[in-house]
Amino acid sequence: MSKFLDSFAKYFYENFLSNSRKTCIVFPGRRSGLYFKHYLSAYTDKPMWSPAIFTINELVEKMSGKEANDNISLVLELYKVFRDKTGTAESFDDFLFWGEMLLGDFDDLDKYLVDAKQLFTNLANIKEIDIKFGLTDGIDTEALESFWSSLGKGESQHQKNFLELWTNLHDIYLAFKDVLSAKNMAYQGMLLREVAxxxxxxxxxxxxxxxxxxxxxxxxxKAEKEI
Structure with a gap:
């Protein structure tokens, strides 16, 4: 990576230095930007305008005028929406495992500009078939039972509640984003989608x-490509 950044610094110096003030360089992470500055400075001992340097996340935040919030704050907001939409009464501790999974799924969904309604409808249909025919090998049943423990016991009740979760996902997704927007909060994929x-x-x-x-x-x- 260091050799690549050194080569790019030389390329930039030879081709873009005269207009560096109006140039923005976007790197995957901050460390790459720091190394680039170091290598660029080695090609001249004269003062020069440094180009603007951002990570992709920083660029999106600059474009949107918002900053992505930390995961705990986001999962807490998701928990409130989830309880409102499902009518469940489980604790935040019980929800945390699933909440982090849902947040990650919502983040990926927005980063790839997926049609949320179509996706969640298809997933709900698939899960209904899985549960009906007992195809639950990929499900963490122990965590699932803990998650729904406050709603009563029995396999059929767990299955019913699990299916309701999948059928409510689209409403939860939309309501969650509405709540975040109203509070000027966001997760990274949400910002990417807004800008794209x-x-x-x-x-x-x-x-x-x-x-x-x-x-x-x-x-x-897909969202990053659009930007």
């Missing part, structure tokens, strides 16, 4: 720079 689907945010940000250089990325999500 709102060209005005991108155009407004583009006015600050004439050139964007994305460096060192192995793969980009």
């Amino acid at each position: 689907e709102d060209k005005m945010l991108i155009e407004k940000s583009e006015s600050a720079f004439e050139k964007y250089l994305f460096v060192g990325f192995n793969a980009l999500s």
